[in-house]
Amino acid sequence: MNEYFESDGLDDAEKRIERSKARELRKSRWWQQRTASGRCYYCGRKVTFKELSMDHLVPLARGGRSTKSNLVPACKDCNNRKKSMMPLEWEEYLEQNREGKIT
Numbered sequence: 229m230n231e232y233f234e235s236d237g238l239d240d241a242e243k244r245i246e247r248s249k250a251r252e253l254r255k256s257r258w259w260q261q262r263t264a265s266g267r268c269y270y271c272g273r274k275v276t277f278k279e280l281s282m283d284h285l286v287p288l289a290r291g292g293r294s295t296k297s298n299l300v301p302a303c304k305d306c307n308n309r310k311k312s313m314m315p316l317e318w319e320e321y322l323e324q325n326r327e328g329k330i331t
């Protein structure tokens with residue numbers, strides 16, 4: 229009966245592992261360099277280091293992993309938007325950002 233869960237995202241144990249991997253990467257030089265510019269990956273705005281959070285491009289709930297290519301710095305605004313939007317709405321939001329707001 230586990231097959232249903234395996235088809236979509238990670239199970240709880242796997243998510244725990246991925247979250248701890250993300251925590252480790254957060255302390256790494258790689259992340260320091262990634263966030264050195266202070267820019268949000270999504271909207272391109274410059275914010276303070278404290279306001280940048282680590283975001284999974286593909287969420288763990290959708291099978292994403294804590295790999296360097298799947299972790300990006302995101303400002304609080306984008307992070308909240310991403311959580312509250314449907315995937316399609318989020319795509320549209322990114323599209324708008326690409327079309328001009330990024331400085």
Ligand SMILES: [Zn+2]
Nearest residue numbers: 268271303306
């Ligand atoms: Zn942002």
